[in-house]
Amino acid sequence: MCRAAGSPGAPHGKRCNLSQHKRDAAQQRRRENRAIAQQINRWAKDAGRAEELAALQAARKPVNEVKEWAQRAGAPTSVYARAAGPAKKGWAARAEKVDAQVQPPSAAARAESRRYQPAPVARKKDPVSREQSPAERAEAARRSLEAQEREELTGQFGAEEAERIQRLRARQGSDEQEQQLLATHEAHENTSSYLGGVNDVKQLRYSDGTIGYFKGYDDIDSETAEAYGHDSPYLQPTHEVAASQFAQALGPRYGALVPPAVIAEYDGQWGSIAYGVPGRPVRTMAQLNKLNEHSSQASDLAFFDCLIGQVDRHGGNVLMDRRGISAIDHGFAFTDGVGGVNASLFAMARSRNSADAQLTNDEREVLNRFLDSDDGLGLRGTIQDDRFFEVRRRAKLMLTKGRVFALEELYR
Secondary structure: OOEOOOEOOEOOOOEOOOOHHHHHHHHHHHHHHHHHHHHHHHHHHHOOOHHHHHHHHHOOOOHHHHHHHHHHOOOOHHHHOHHHOOOOOHHHHHHHHHHHHOOOOOHHHHHHHHHOOOOOOOOOOOOOOOOOOHHHHHHHHHHHHHHHHHHHHHHHHOHHHHHHHHHHHHHOOOOHHHHHHHOHHHEEEOOOOOOOOOOOEEEEEEOOOOEEEEEEHHHOOHHHHHHOOOOOOOHHHHHHHHHHHHHHHHOHHHHOOOOOEEEEEEOOEEEEEEEOOOOEEOOOHHHHHHHHHHHHHHHHHHHHHHHHOOOEEOHHHEEEEOOEEEEOOOOOOOOOOOOOOOEEHHHHHHHOOHHHHEOOHHHHHHHHHHHHOOOOOOOEOOEOHHHHHHHHHHHHHHHHHOEOOOHHHHOO
16 A cells, blocks of 8 residues: 655554545445445344354454355355445435335235135224334334344444444434534535545535544554554544543543544445544644643643543644644544554653643542443443553553653553
8 A cells, every 4th residue: 555654753654645536446345345244244144144254253354255255155146246236325225125125015916815814803902002102103213223223333343343333323412513413414525635644534514514524434544553453443433432422521621622523324334423623733843832822721631642542642633723722533542552652742741740740639530530430431332341441540540640641651
């Protein structure tokens, strides 16, 4: 893969710009592979081979190996062949599935059925049965859609990641900004804006002018993910939303640092969408000096980065304007100590001054509240368990030592 040379604080460099033709072709291949994966998942379930397929998914086997397994297992060619075509998008796929289930029988079938139909038997009305209320019908419909979504996500990402995604999705949409991000039918990609970076991130523009940044699960650079200790290429979009929700749970001062983010489906693909905020990356010495104007926020961000183990907080992942700073790109947060440490600019700066490194009373209260919570203020279950327990370990260490650490001190 073509990449520009790395630079201090960003050793992995940036992926070179692809032509629109190549990007469209790659997107088409992904859609076809998703369609085939979904068909194999349904066939395996019907054929009683779901456990075998689940084992392959747990081992993160690529689509080609899964297709070879389906062929050996006796699946019809139409299930795993590329001719299956691209996947239907979102609600269209679900509607098509429902329509297929309720196709009316032919006239000949109806006539044949009437020949053997027994005489109707009068039945007593069940005194307990009653019509469902509108609220009950809405709840039943919600549960049905949730089950269909779980099946789709499991087929694409495996059962564990599907469960984490659905847990995050169940909590999102609580404010206007998240609700707007979820309205992907109002969004279109700004193809003139190439964002660079190692992943293919798309800038979305909504009808009301809102900007969102879409990071698709299928657009993650697996080589870079592996260098950061990720054993799955699907963790980064999930981490984006987990970090946003965790910041809100810690309190308003941390929620204000991290823009809202949701997991949603756009153009037939699942991914995270982060709310676009104003500001420019902190790349120059002059911009670094201006951070002194926002010292309180910079101190809060150092605490947050140390707690969540953000090992990719270089200057390009912080935006600053006259109103303050915003922390973006949390795909490589929640380190478990395995893999590289690119940069943790704010935690490093605060840790170097012994007075500034000391925890405040408010920070101690936040850490105690997190440790006293059975689910870690909702964090548990949204990231891998070993990463969650590593967050707890850092919290205990920060309380015991009474200070913020540079992540380079913890993970050399």
